[in-house]
Amino acid sequence: MYEGIVQELIDEFGRLPGIGPKSAQRIAFHILTTQSFDTTRLAELLAEVRERVRFCSICGNVAEQDTCSICRDPRRSQTVICVVEEAKDVAAIERTREFRGLYHVLGGALSPMDGVGPDNLRFTQLVQRLADATVTEVIIATNPNVTGEATATYLTRLLDQPGLRVTRLASGLPVGGDLEYADEVTLGRAFEGRRTVEA
Amino acid sequence: MYEGIVQELIDEFGRLPGIGPKSAQRIAFHILTTQSFDTTRLAELLAEVRERVRFCSICGNVAEQDTCSICRDPRRSQTVICVVEEAKDVAAIERTREFRGLYHVLGGALSPMDGVGPDNLRFTQLVQRLADATVTEVIIATNPNVTGEATATYLTRLLDQPGLRVTRLASGLPVGGDLEYADEVTLGRAFEGRRTVEA
Secondary structure, three states, rough: OOOOOHHHHHHHHOOOOOOOHHHHHHHHHHHHHHHHOOHHHHHHHHHHHHHEEOOOOOOOOOEEOOOOHHHHHHOOOOOEEEEEHHHHHHHHHHHOOOOOEEEOOOOOOOOOHHOHHHHHHHHHHHHHHOOOOOOOOHHHOOOOHHHHHHHHHHHHHHHHOOOOEEOOOOOOOOOOEEEHHHOOOHHHHHHHHOOOOOO | OOHHHHHHHHHHHOOOOOHHHHHHHHHHHHHHOOOOOOOHHHHHHHHHHHHOOOOOOOOOEOOOOOOOOHHOOOOOOOEEEEEEHHHHHHEEEEEEEOOOOEEEOOOOEEEEEOOOHHHHHHHHHHHOOOOOOOOOOOEEEEOOOHHHHHHHHHHHHHHHHHHHHEEEEOOOOOOOOOHHHHHHHHHHHHHOOOOOOOO
C-alpha cells in the first residue's frame, strides 16, 4: 500500500506479538513524523540485544553476564527456589516484593500438543540445584492453566524427596475482583483454599 | 526491573504509540527468544527510514522520491483533489479503490488549543495547486471530529472561487453498524443526508 521502506517497516512491526496492521501503521508513522523519537537508539538496541543478552547459567533468567543479578545477590535466601515458566514471570514476582529467594526458569510448560516434553524444559538443571540439600523449599509458580498445571503435577512427582517441601502458589479470587464475575473454577478453588480468620 | 539492555529495549518500545509497559515487555521477550524474528532487518529499517523517506513536494504524501507514486501516475484524474489530514488517510482512501484523483495532505487539522493554526498546515500549497484551473473539484476528507470539521469550514471559505466545486465526504451510519448503537449526532447526520431510493 505504501512505497518501499515505509511498507517494509509496517510489515516488520506487524510481525511482533500483539501488533496488528493498524497499530503497525500507526507506529511507523509515529517514527516517521515524531522527531523526538530516537530511531537510532532503538535500531542499536535491536542490533545488539541478542548478542548481549544471555541466559543465567544457574536459573535460566535473562542476564548480561554468565549469571543473573538475582543468583549473584548474596542477600537472597539460598534455601528457597521459585520455579516459573518464563523469565518474564520472574519480573512479575519481583514486582510483588514478597519473595526473597532464588528462581528457576523452566523455559515453558509441558505441552505434548506443541511438542514440548520434559526434555525441552530445564528440569535436569533444577534437580542438580537440589543435590546438595541447601534448598529446603521449592515453590511451583507455573501458570494456573492446563499446561502450567500439568507441569506442576510433573514437578511434584519429580521433586518428591525427603527433606524437601514442595508448595504451589494459591489459587483464588483476584484481589479487587468481583465474586459475581469470577469463573466457577476460580470460585471453586477459592472455596477449597479457604482459610480460618481470627477475630 | 530487568538488567541493562533488556530494560532499555522495553523502555524504547514503550515509547511507541499504543504500546504499554506489558506489551513492550512481551515484544522484547519475543525478540529475545524467537530466532525466526529478524532483528537485524528491523534495526536496518529503523536506521534508514527517516533518511530514505521524504514527503512528496506536490501533495505531502510519504514518498521515496521527490514526488509520490500517486502524483507521478498519469492515469490518475488531474481534475480532482482529495484533501486529507495525514498521509495515513491517503492509504485508507486508496484501500477503498473508489477514488482515482489526486491528494493533498495538510499535515494535521486546525487546533488552536494545540497551537496548530493555518500557517502550520499546507493550505498555501493547496491554493497554488488550484491556480491553473486544471482542478475542478476539491473533496474535503478531513476527519469527522471537532478539529476536522473546523478545518473543513476553513477550507470551504478559503476555496470559495468560481468554477471550483468543493465537496465534503458524506456522514451517516457506518455500513454493518446497528442503528440502535449509533450516537445521536451520526444518526442526525444520516437523516440530513438521506437519499431518495428508486424502486
